[in-house]
Amino acid sequence: MKIRSAKVIVTCPGRNFVTLKIETDEGLTGLGDATLNGRELAVASYLTDHVIPCLIGRDPQQVEDIWQYLYRGAYWRGGPVTMSAIAAVDTALWDIKAKAAGMPLYQLLGGKSRNGVMVYGHANGADISETVDEVAKFLDLGYKAVRAQCGIPGLPSTYGVSKDKMFYEPADADLPTENLWSSEKYLDHVPQLFERLRDKFGFGPHLLHDAHHRLTPIEAARLGKSLEPYRLFWMEDVVPAENQAAFRTIRQHTVTPIAIGEIFNTLWQCQTLIEEGLIDYIRATVVHAGGITHLRRIATLADIHHVRTGCHGATDLSPVCMGAALHFDTWVPNFGIQEYMTHTPETDAVFPHSYWFEDGYLHPGDTPGHGVDIDEELAAKYPYSRAYLPMNRLQDGTMYNW
Ligand code: GCO
Numbered sequence: 158m159k160i161r162s163a164k165v166i167v168t169c170p171g172r173n174f175v176t177l178k179i180e181t182d183e184g185l186t187g188l189g190d191a192t193l194n195g196r197e198l199a200v201a202s203y204l205t206d207h208v209i210p211c212l213i214g215r216d217p218q219q220v221e222d223i224w225q226y227l228y229r230g231a232y233w234r235g236g237p238v239t240m241s242a243i244a245a246v247d248t249a250l251w252d253i254k255a256k257a258a259g260m261p262l263y264q265l266l267g268g269k270s271r272n273g274v275m276v277y278g279h280a281n282g283a284d285i286s287e288t289v290d291e292v293a294k295f296l297d298l299g300y301k302a303v304r305a306q307c308g309i310p311g312l313p314s315t316y317g318v319s320k321d322k323m324f325y326e327p328a329d330a331d332l333p334t335e336n337l338w339s340s341e342k343y344l345d346h347v348p349q350l351f352e353r354l355r356d357k358f359g360f361g362p363h364l365l366h367d368a369h370h371r372l373t374p375i376e377a378a379r380l381g382k383s384l385e386p387y388r389l390f391w392m393e394d395v396v397p398a399e400n401q402a403a404f405r406t407i408r409q410h411t412v413t414p415i416a417i418g419e420i421f422n423t424l425w426q427c428q429t430l431i432e433e434g435l436i437d438y439i440r441a442t443v444v445h446a447g448g449i450t451h452l453r454r455i456a457t458l459a460d461i462h463h464v465r466t467g468c469h470g471a472t473d474l475s476p477v478c479m480g481a482a483l484h485f486d487t488w489v490p491n492f493g494i495q496e497y498m499t500h501t502p503e504t505d506a507v508f509p510h511s512y513w514f515e516d517g518y519l520h521p522g523d524t525p526g527h528g529v530d531i532d533e534e535l536a537a538k539y540p541y542s543r544a545y546l547p548m549n550r551l552q553d554g555t556m557y558n559w
């Protein structure tokens with residue numbers, strides 16, 4: 158079998174997605190997600206201008222060799238653009254391999270380890286009462302786990318709070334909007350939210366929270382301590398992780414479980430976190446962490462150190478990434494949870510897929526491959542439209558982490 162052609166499809170059915178489609182001389186096709194929120198066209202160019210010419214004529218069955226070729230061979234290693242491009246190729250090749258075998262992808266990875274993939278939904282509100290109502294909606298839909306975010310008194314806007322509840326989309330403008338941040342106000346408010354949620358819903362549902370890289374290690378330690386009575390499933394991205402050793406401070410002070418990794422691209426960015434047992438959940442996923450081939454290595458290292466997976470699954474990860482992640486989740490022994498933000502109906506129509514939600518769990522389906530396709534004619538009706546994530550400043554104007 159040989160790779161005959163490959164192309165990049167950019168479409169914006171409500172938000173931008175970049176998809177790689179690889180075609181073989183035997184007529185099999187495979188799809189990989191290459192979406193990098195706010196930097197979509199950089200990955201599209203990386204693939205079209207630098208990767209696709211090297212793929213033509215290669216044997217698509219050599220998934221590992223092609224991964225190594227693109228990673229080692231480029232000399233320049235890592236980074237979100239490179240690793241999203243490699244991930245797209247890798248995902249498309251696994252899709253082809255599974256289709257050639259006539260099997261759903263999870264079978265090739267090692268088969269089912271569970272009957273369904275537990276997911277968490279996103280509840281958010283302008284204030285605590287609104288967030289409580291939103292959590293109730295998710296529980297009514299059958300979710301076993303819900304992430305809760307809410308507005309902070311004294312801050313006009315913040316991460317995780319949106320007007321459009323079910324389709325929360327942070328890339329909200331064609332140039333970055335700006336938020337204002339105060340860790341003091343945030344740290345005072347968040348425990349009140351979880352106190353109300355536990356009062357109302359008890360300790361049955363899993364509750365999660367994302368601090369979106371905004372605290373210092375000692376502030377994060379305080380957050381974890383103050384949330385201990387409410388027994389969260391995890392607190393996510395409490396500090397930026399360039400300095401992995403900083404997590405030692407947080408770990409010393411709190412037993413609230415720690416999750417991080419949605420922006421990680423390689424194992425090296427979480428090696429210390431995992432090997433020293435500084436985290437409980439690793440959030441890396443297929444598209445930004447080098448595809449199934451590399452994510453599998455991260456998960457295997459994590460397993461040895463009692464760290465479980467919690468793949469990123471926001472709306473900027475396309476249904477192609479979600480489909481691949483669900484096969485991975487169905488197999489991976491140290492599965493923790495999968496994030497799930499539903500895509501808009503327009504996006505679902507462009508990407509017909511075999512996965513489905515039922516009673517708090519997602520199921521990958523049994524279609525050969527990863528089970529996600531693209532309707533190219535429909536995709537062409539939604540041209541790229543530039544969109545950026547917001548930025549964030551402290552109240553005195555200092556540039557800060559979003
Ligand atoms: C999450 C994330 C997202 C990101 C988004 C950026 O936990 O789902 O933090 O909301 O901000 O994916 O592109």
Ligand code: MG
Pocket residue numbers: 367369393394419
């Ligand atoms: Mg997050």
